[in-house]
Amino acid sequence: DTAVSQTPKYLVTQMGNDKSIKCEQNLGHDTMYWYKQDSKKFLKIMFSYNNKELIINETVPNRFSPKSPDKAHLNLHINSLELGDSAVYFCASSQWNADTQYFGPGTRLTVL
């Protein structure tokens, strides 16, 4: 059973398009995260949701809009995609204030 799953695994699209990445966790956690890993492998937090409420919103462009329909899902919608958005996006989940975050397999986004 996959604990944290993301779809799609790969996403190739043109500049200017709008796309969504989905994340689901079946661990019963109440907190979910989106991280971005750039071409140099540097990982940085983007967003965090706790019980469907936005907790963290790092300096991410407004074109990125997370949505959490319920505690088990955190989706990431990106408008007007730019070349610099090409990266691997990782979803993670945890219990609030817990010591461990569990990561999904990542979504490799390529913007042409």
Add this chain to the structure above:
Amino acid sequence: GEDVEQSLFLSVREGDSSVINCTYTDSSSTYLYWYKQEPGAGLQLLTYIFSNMDMKQDQRLTVLLNKKDKHLSLRIADTQTGDSAIYFCAETSNSNSEYALNFGKGTSLLVTP
């Protein structure tokens, strides 16, 4: 934000021990982690240590924490070719964004036969 620094590359021979080092600046770090990322794969939590501990051992892995110097290390005993990967040091604290992981840039470990 607070910094987490790691050396970028390490090469060892199969069977030797590997030591990957990490330094951090946030004195209120609560947990410190080591994650492994194999090529094209996701992040695998290897081990973590609470900031009031100085050592943790888990099979071939030994984590040492020097809180005074803000230095964390990961020792892999009897390194195998399957250990070749990128190893990320990360920390959480109350001073960064509510338990988000703050990662170093990763150390690429190459294990040669």
